[in-house]
Amino acid sequence: MNSVLITEHTTLDGRRIGHLQLNAPASLNALTLDMITQLLAVLRRWQHDVNLVAVLLDGAGDKAFCAGGDVVSLYHAIREIEPTPDATLAPIPELAARFFEQEYRLDYLLHTFGKPVLCWGGGIVMGGGMGLFMASSHRIVTETSRLAMPEVTIALYPDVGGSWFLNHLPPGLGEFIALTGCTIKAPDAYWLGLGNRAIAAEKWGELLPALRLVANWQNPDVAVNEVLRKLEAASVAAFSDLPAPLQSHHPQIRQWLDKDNLQDKVAALLAVASDDPWYHQAQQNLAAGSPLAMAIIARQLARSRHSSLAEVFQTELALSVQLCRFREFAEGVRARLIDKDQQPDWTYNCLAEVDTALLDALFESPWAMSPLADLSRRFL
Numbered sequence: 001m002n003s004v005l006i007t008e009h010t011t012l013d014g015r016r017i018g019h020l021q022l023n024a025p026a027s028l029n030a031l032t033l034d035m036i037t038q039l040l041a042v043l044r045r046w047q048h049d050v051n052l053v054a055v056l057l058d059g060a061g062d063k064a065f066c067a068g069g070d071v072v073s074l075y076h077a078i079r080e081i082e083p084t085p086d087a088t089l090a091p092i093p094e095l096a097a098r099f100f101e102q103e104y105r106l107d108y109l110l111h112t113f114g115k116p117v118l119c120w121g122g123g124i125v126m127g128g129g130m131g132l133f134m135a136s137s138h139r140i141v142t143e144t145s146r147l148a149m150p151e152v153t154i155a156l157y158p159d160v161g162g163s164w165f166l167n168h169l170p171p172g173l174g175e176f177i178a179l180t181g182c183t184i185k186a187p188d189a190y191w192l193g194l195g196n197r198a199i200a201a202e203k204w205g206e207l208l209p210a211l212r213l214v215a216n217w218q219n220p221d222v223a224v225n226e227v228l229r230k231l232e233a234a235s236v237a238a239f240s241d242l243p244a245p246l247q248s249h250h251p252q253i254r255q256w257l258d259k260d261n262l263q264d265k266v267a268a269l270l271a272v273a274s275d276d277p278w279y280h281q282a283q284q285n286l287a288a289g290s291p292l293a294m295a296i297i298a299r300q301l302a303r304s305r306h307s308s309l310a311e312v313f314q315t316e317l318a319l320s321v322q323l324c325r326f327r328e329f330a331e332g333v334r335a336r337l338i339d340k341d342q343q344p345d346w347t348y349n350c351l352a353e354v355d356t357a358l359l360d361a362l363f364e365s366p367w368a369m370s371p372l373a374d375l376s377r378r379f380l
Contacts, residue, residue: 025061110377131160150181
């Protein structure tokens with residue numbers, strides 16, 4: 001079975017629309033290196049094809065657009081490397097360096113594609129799926145959408161451009177989303193601008209036929225928006241009764257995070273007495289997360305606040321590869337996704353114990369020049 005389905009559809013005026021479907025529903029369309037390679041190759045070709053006017057990206061099945069990257073394969077690659085003492089970094093796993101570089105190249109290409117990229121974000125959109133979704137120009141959420149960046153629970157951090165787009169959210173919310181891995185449903189995603197179109201799931205079957213019937217593609221953005229506006233206007237009822245917990249909690253989140261250090265922020269979030277199931281789950285994620293990952297999240301967001309998109313992917317590549325050289329990330333994946341015992345043996349029991357020297361080492365680039373140094377520093 002091909003893990004990426006690639007098709008082209010002719011429009012009324014003889015142009016073409018490209019359709020890319022992640023086709024691994026059994027794994028909730030988790031991104032593998034092979035899928036990334038396929039997507040990169042076809043998108044590079046389509047970007048320079050003057051008759052290819054737009055791209056539609058979605059995932060097979062009704063459960064997920066994409067539940068993240070293939071961290072299980074990364075785990076096995078890390079485990080093949082000779083282990084080192086707890087506070088030292090092992091050699092770079094080759095698969096990890098290749099995977100993250102190609103994934104970030106794919107995300108950057110989508111961000112700067114220059115043609116409409118419509119991403120149908122129905123169902124689960126997490127981790128690497130969020131990277132693809134946020135890189136798309138037209139980000140469609142449905143009433144089934146469940147967005148999240150839950151990397152703290154596996155000792156990673158919101159990468160795939162998360163250091164960029166989380167820093168563009170209202171005060172406090174990017175940090176809260178990163179630390180708690182909270183679920184973001186359609187109304188909150190729309191309010192935050194993570195999604196910029198809200199269309200009912202039942203309208204999926206109408207989208208591509210409507211795009212093909214557009215007669216004038218001289219201005220592709222106008223053509224796409226003409227279709228999306230109509231579908232969105234016919235979808236209002238599907239979203240009318242959905243809660244927006246992030247929006248309603250925003251004043252409190254700003255207050256809870258109005259602290260001078262990370263330890264106090266985390267303590268404040270955990271101390272909240274709430275009977276809201278959504279917030280309770282966010283608290284559980286935070287309590288179960290890696291203290292080292294929390295420290296990494298806070299530092300990465302702070303140092304990326306004024307970075308360009310290209311700079312963000314360059315620093316994320318270095319940090320992600322460094323994390324694959326230390327035991328914490330592999331241990332998180334083991335506990336959550338391999339053995340599934342939900343009992344990770346974190347290196348540190350709390351934030352106060354995190355070794356600053358190790359933290360500094362993880363933020364050092366393993367290369368004299370980034371493999372992504374060729375990315376443009378100009379955000380298109």
